[in-house]
Amino acid sequence: MICKRCKRLSDDDLEYCPYCGKSFYDDSERPVDNVEKESEYFNEGVTGHNSGSNGTSDTPENDKIPINIFGGSNDRREYGFQYQPRPTSRPSIARSVFSAALYFFFYLFINILVTAVFLSSAMIDSMYDIAEEYYKKNSDVYGEWNEETFAKIYSEHSFEIITEAYKDALSSIDISLVTVVYSAATLIALIIIFAIRRKRFSAEVWLRRVKNEAILLVLPLGVSLQFLIVFILNLIPLPEKIIVEYNKLYSLLGNSSRILEIISVAIAAPIIEEVVFRGLIYTRLRRAMSAPIAAGLSAAIFALAHGQIIAVIYAFIMGLILCFLMERFRSLWAPIILHVGFNAANYLPFLHEDSSPTEIMITIAISFVIFTASAFFILRSKSESDYNEAKYTKNGSGDGSDGTAI
Structure with a gap:
């Protein structure tokens, strides 16, 4: 270079x-x-x-x-x-794995902490309402409703009240708001940590400017990839129980306003996930491993973090593609853009439950053409390293010995 x-x-x-x-x-x-x-x-x-x-x-x-x-x-x-x-x-493999694991558990810790705060708040409100229902059924036994009555009912039926409150909190919690909050909290915490360590955050996560114009094709690549993966998953004969669990999990997003849901799914989640899984985990593994091995490990961690089996399948495929883009463009912007396009495609009005088979096939065919064309031109374009070397040598050879530097 x-x-x-x-x-x-x-x-x-x-x-x-x-x-x-x-x-x-x-x-x-x-x-x-x-x-x-x-x-x-x-x-x-x-x-x-x-x-x-x-x-x-x-x-x-x-x-x-x-x-x-x-x-x-x-x-x-x-x-x-x-x-x-x-x-x-190169640093040792053990050190790189430890560093990657440290960032993953830090991300997980912030996620759990923020979720616990929201769940606790929702449970407290729900517990009071549940205790009041117990009181209404036995008002002649407990007398007047007040804090002492609530404490007495809670002491007698604590297990039932906590169990019901937890179920109510899970079904009513605003997942989109939780995602936005923990994403912002994680990002701010990481910036502060690197500032304390006197390291540039953008350099540590490969948040670099991209000179390769092919990055403009990453967004349509992500949008088309969403439709293709959904189509392929529908062809796989998965058990009905798994499909019901998947739909139930993502139905929790409906507890938010539409705008907050889009911000959460299409902006907040892609940015923080790319910063953590590609910008921190993949780059640390990459320091001690070859690109394919580091990509496979980081993609596996990324997939397992999604939990549900259907999400694990497509997240692993996505993880490999995102790592490839990271290497191709030498910048975190490429996987962020693809991830944003992939998630945002959920809200495009192309397909819906009442779509006819003809509409579905036309959408899939167009998506396949866009995906193939975008992938072809990205693969044909120069990698960011080649682009940099060719730019600063007159003959584009990149060796700097027989070409005149510009």
């Missing part, structure tokens, strides 16, 4: 230029606390470059060139060669 500032070639998997410290993907600089570490790595790479068995340089001029990791004025190509930095060592 060619650095925009010093025009030098570095490994594709590096975040910052080992020469000048500039990010390959945006205008940010390498964090200050990493400069000393990168400087040591840089010096080791220079002493090992073009060296003999005794570690001495074969090129006398090589030792005379001052090392400047903060600026790009010392262009080593003036001396007739292009410096290739030694690849950085």
Whole structure:
């Protein structure tokens, strides 16, 4: 990859230029606390470059060139060669898995905490109403209705009251509001955590600007994928019990207003899920594993987090596709856009319960054409790494040695 500032070639998997410290993907600089570490790595790479068995340089001029990791004025190509930095060592698999698990459980903790707050509030209101129903049936026994009467009834029928209150709370809780709140809470908490650690949140989750115009095709790809997956799932002979459970689970979204439901499903959920499962979990696994293995593990975690068997099936497929887009565009924006399009397609007025078989087949055929065309052009387009390298070398070769840097 060619650095925009010093025009030098570095490994594709590096975040910052080992020469000048500039990010390959945006205008940010390498964090200050990493400069000393990168400087040591840089010096080791220079002493090992073009060296003999005794570690001495074969090129006398090589030792005379001052090392400047903060600026790009010392262009080593003036001396007739292009410096290739030694690849950085990968973290251990155990450390990467631990880091990914830590972020997942943090996300789960915020989710459970916010849900518990909403459930507790709904249960308290419901418990009071249930106790009052007990009182109305036996008003001659308990006398006047007051707080002492409520406490007495609750002590006598606590198990029944709590059980009924929990069922009522589950059926009446506003899932959309809960999703919006825990999504915002998780996002804010993560930004604060990275700020305390003096790390740039956008860089940590790959929230980078995308130069590849093919990203415009990601939205129609996500919308068409929704219709195709639903069509395929309808062809699978699933037990009726599983289908009933799935419909019952997602019927809870109906407790909200339509606008809040759309914000929850099409905006809040896709953003926070991509930040956590692709931006944090996948990128941490990717540091120690190959892309296919990291994608498979993160997709499995993403699928299991959805719980219900039908959701697990399509979430795993979605997880693999989202990881592919993450690698293709080298940015979290690609999976976010696809996820938004996928979820938002639920609210498009193309299909409904009264749709005829002809309408369904036409919709599926159009979706297949859009999906195939979008996928074809995305695959034919250059990856973000190739795009960056071609842009900063005149001949587009990306090696930086025989092409003139722009």
